[in-house]
Amino acid sequence: MRLVFLGPPGAGKGTQAVRAAQELGIAHVSTGDMLRSAVARGTPAGKKAEPIMKAGGLVPDEVVLEMVDERLGSDAAEGFILDGYPRTLKQGEDLDRILSRRGMKLDAALELELAEEVIVPRMAGRRSCPKDGRIYHVTANPPKVPGVCDACGGPLIQRPDDREEVVRKRMEEYRAKTTPLTDWYRAKGILVRVDANGTVDQVWARVKEALSKVAKAKGGRG
Ligand code: AP5
Numbered sequence: 549m550r551l552v553f554l555g556p557p558g559a560g561k562g563t564q565a566v567r568a569a570q571e572l573g574i575a576h577v578s579t580g581d582m583l584r585s586a587v588a589r590g591t592p593a594g595k596k597a598e599p600i601m602k603a604g605g606l607v608p609d610e611v612v613l614e615m616v617d618e619r620l621g622s623d624a625a626e627g628f629i630l631d632g633y634p635r636t637l638k639q640g641e642d643l644d645r646i647l648s649r650r651g652m653k654l655d656a657a658l659e660l661e662l663a664e665e666v667i668v669p670r671m672a673g674r675r676s677c678p679k680d681g682r683i684y685h686v687t688a689n690p691p692k693v694p695g696v697c698d699a700c701g702g703p704l705i706q707r708p709d710d711r712e713e714v715v716r717k718r719m720e721e722y723r724a725k726t727t728p729l730t731d732w733y734r735a736k737g738i739l740v741r742v743d744a745n746g747t748v749d750q751v752w753a754r755v756k757e758a759l760s761k762v763a764k765a766k767g768g769r770g
Contacts, residue, residue, distance in 0.1 A: 555660030574627035604717030660744035
């Protein structure tokens with residue numbers, strides 16, 4: 549399966565993409581995680597991205613394209629969920645181009661839909677593990693020990709771009725730059741919308757159902 553997960557910041561793309569990738573046995577490719585790792589390592593891409601991410605803007609297309617292209621040639625060659633990429637029409641076209649160069653095409657773009665008033669509290673309560681990328685929420689999805697990653701025991705952090713004013717800027721970017729991409733996938737007939745309201749498990753049940761329909765349709769196409 550070759551999938552894209554779309555949705556506004558905090559819709560739960562990362563949370564659901566990790567589960568779906570595990571279930572399907574395919575790679576989870578998060579451009580946000582890759583960029584945060586590049587920032588932490590101080591690479592040239594990370595240095596370029598850091599101030600833009602802090603302000604809630606989008607990193608230049610060519611920076612993310614290079615990262616995604618590399619993964620498609622390695623662990624994501626046999627199937628993937630792209631989480632947070634593409635997020636502009638130009639990135640969508642770039643992705644089609646690098647996939648067709650490898651004789652691949654997308655099976656579906658799954659859009660997690662969530663109202664703005666639910667987003668801000670979700671982001672304010674998010675805690676993540678900088679070491680293994682695991683995502684928690686102080687009330688909706690808490691770790692066993694507050695502030696400590698269940699998996700690696702490392703300290704959890706609050707992302708610097710989760711401050712309310714930065715979240716609002718990220719939502720503005722999503723509305724302006726990602727909505728045309730969503731419309732483009734709808735016109736191609738591969739957009740699948742999922743209601744992202746409710747608990748993590750309720751949303752997961754909807755995601756699973758949507759993915760099984762995509763798998764059936766793919767099987768039907770041979
Ligand atoms: P990125 O990391 O991709 O951020 P995002 O798209 O804004 O999405 P988030 O990671 O904030 O949210 P999510 O939808 O994954 O939600 P999550 O599952 O964590 O990108 C960060 C930045 O990098 C961008 O702003 C940009 O600068 C740059 N960037 C990345 N990709 C780029 C690209 N392609 N081009 C250019 N720039 C790029 O959930 C959020 C919280 O809610 C968590 O605490 C979680 O536990 C909780 N939660 C999840 N589901 C539920 C639920 N059902 N009920 C209650 N709580 C829930």
